Each structure stands twice: as C-alpha cells, then as structure tokens.
Amino acid sequence: MSKRKSIGIMGGTFDPIHYGHLVIAEAVRSKYNMDKVIFVPSGCPPHKNCSNVSSAMDRYTMTALATATNRYFDISTVEIDRSGKSYTYDSLIEFKKKYPKHDIYFITGADAIKDITTWYNYEKLLEMCYFIAATRPGYTLSNLKNKELQMLSKKQLENIEIIEVPGIEVSSTDIKRRVRENKSIKYLLPETVEDYITKYDLYLKKENDI
Numbered sequence: 001m002s003k004r005k006s007i008g009i010m011g012g013t014f015d016p017i018h019y020g021h022l023v024i025a026e027a028v029r030s031k032y033n034m035d036k037v038i039f040v041p042s043g044c045p046p047h048k049n050c051s052n053v054s055s056a057m058d059r060y061t062m063t064a065l066a067t068a069t070n071r072y073f074d075i076s077t078v079e080i081d082r083s084g085k086s087y088t089y090d091s092l093i094e095f096k097k098k099y100p101k102h103d104i105y106f107i108t109g110a111d112a113i114k115d116i117t118t119w120y121n122y123e124k125l126l127e128m129c130y131f132i133a134a135t136r137p138g139y140t141l142s143n144l145k146n147k148e149l150q151m152l153s154k155k156q157l158e159n160i161e162i163i164e165v166p167g168i169e170v171s172s173t174d175i176k177r178r179v180r181e182n183k184s185i186k187y188l189l190p191e192t193v194e195d196y197i198t199k200y201d202l203y204l205k206k207e208n209d210i
C-alpha cells in the first residue's frame with residue numbers, strides 16, 4: 001500500500017447492518033491505517049430485487065445508529081440520493097472527485113468479490129480503486145483465486161487484496177428470518193439497531209411481502 005492517505009468505502013444493502021459488516025470495516029481500517037471508512041447504503045442494490053428491500057430511510061438510520069460509536073466511521077447518502085440502480089462505478093466517480101488526494105479502497109465480503117466480473121463497468125472500476133475482500137466463513141482464498149477470479153488479468157488481480165478477518169457467521173438474511181420466527185437476534189448486531197427493528201416492526205412479514 002502506498003504512503004498516500006486512504007479511505008475505505010463499505011457498500012452494502014445493510015438490511016439490516018450487523019456485526020459482520022462492522023468487524024470487517026474496522027479490521028480493514030486499522031490494518032491499513034485509513035483516515036476513515038464511509039458506509040454507503042445502496043439505494044437500489046444492483047444484484048438484488050429492490051422491491052424486496054426495506055426503505056432507504058430505515059436502512060440509512062440503522063447504519064447511522066450502528067456506526068455512531070466509531071469516530072472513524074462515516075456514512076454517505078450518495079447512493080440513496082441517486083435514482084436507478086446503485087452502481088458502485090457511479091459512486092466511485094463521486095468519491096474520487098470528493099477525495100482527489102486519497103487512495104480509495106472498496107471494502108467488500110469475499111463472497112461478493114467473486115462476482116466482480118458481473119459488476120457494471122468492472123474493468124474501469126478495477127483501474128479506479130483497490131478492492132479489499134474480507135473472507136467470510138466458507139470462502140477460502142485459494143478457491144476464490146483459482147475459480148471465480150480466473151477471468152481477470154494479472155494487473156487487475158493486483159488491485160484486489162483478499163484478507164482474513166475475524167469471522168462472524170451472520171447475514172442480514174439470517175437476521176430477518178430470525179425476526180420472522182420470533183428468535184433472538186441479540187449480539188448479532190448493535191443493540192440500537194435491534195431496538196430500531198423492534199420499535200418499527202421491521203422484518204415481521206415474509207421478504208416478498210415487504
């Protein structure tokens with residue numbers, strides 16, 4: 001990594017945000033001594049059905065609650081303010097303009113990076129920023145390098161770093177299912193987010209009914 005200043009961009013649907021997201025963002029920030037990590041809730045996640053996702057306001061609020069206690073964490077509305085699919089390429093253009101002196105690192109789970117060749121304008125994206133892919137349980141480094149990423153050139157692969165972080169086996173899908181089944185979600189996500197979910201009765205209906 002160069003000695004230039006750097007920031008991390010942590011994009012996600014965050015429906016809801018949980019400790020899996022927070023752990024990887026903090027692990028990457030401290031490992032690379034980043035100035036900050038900006039959490040970017042998607043407006044309409046490109047690879048998900050937007051109509052099945054909670055409102056942008058709920059997801060933004062939960063992300064703000066979850067990140068409030070970390071002075072290095074920030075939050076951006078760049079994607080929820082934009083209409084149409086929330087392509088990372090469009091957001092990165094904006095962040096490059098806003099932070100011309102910083103190196104930009106897009107932080108993602110390793111399971112998401114394996115599909116990078118299906119992302120909008122992925123070739124340009126890989127020239128514009130570095131990707132830091134945190135392994136989550138079930139994804140090994142060798143599997144990822146050998147199989148899913150084999151379409152990429154050596155130069156493109158150089159802009160992707162796969163790192164291991166303390167694994168937390170939690171997903172937003174699992175949390176939503178637990179809420180529906182009236183199971184505890186305690187210790188899977190910050191208490192403030194848990195309280196928000198309870199207060200506004202989020203996730204009680206089946207995903208297709210949202």
Ligand SMILES: Nc1ncnc2c1ncn2[C@@H]1O[C@H](COP(=O)(O)OP(=O)(O)OP(=O)(O)O)[C@@H](O)[C@H]1O
Nearest residue numbers: 011012013014020108109112136168170171172173
């Ligand atoms: N437990 C986890 N460990 C590591 N990375 C994670 C974890 N959960 C999510 N991520 C990563 O965080 C990013 C944003 O994830 P997202 O908001 O879609 O949450 P999710 O839990 O993966 O949701 P879903 O269950 O709907 O797939 C993605 O790059 C994803 O790979």
Ligand SMILES: O=C(O)c1ccc[n+]([C@@H]2O[C@H](COP(=O)([O-])O)[C@@H](O)[C@H]2O)c1
Nearest residue numbers: 011012013045046047087088089119120
């Ligand atoms: O730009 C794309 O084509 C693209 C395709 C899939 C995922 N992403 C981004 O990757 C991040 C994680 O996505 P998701 O669907 O797992 O929440 C989020 O910021 C998405 O906008 C971006």
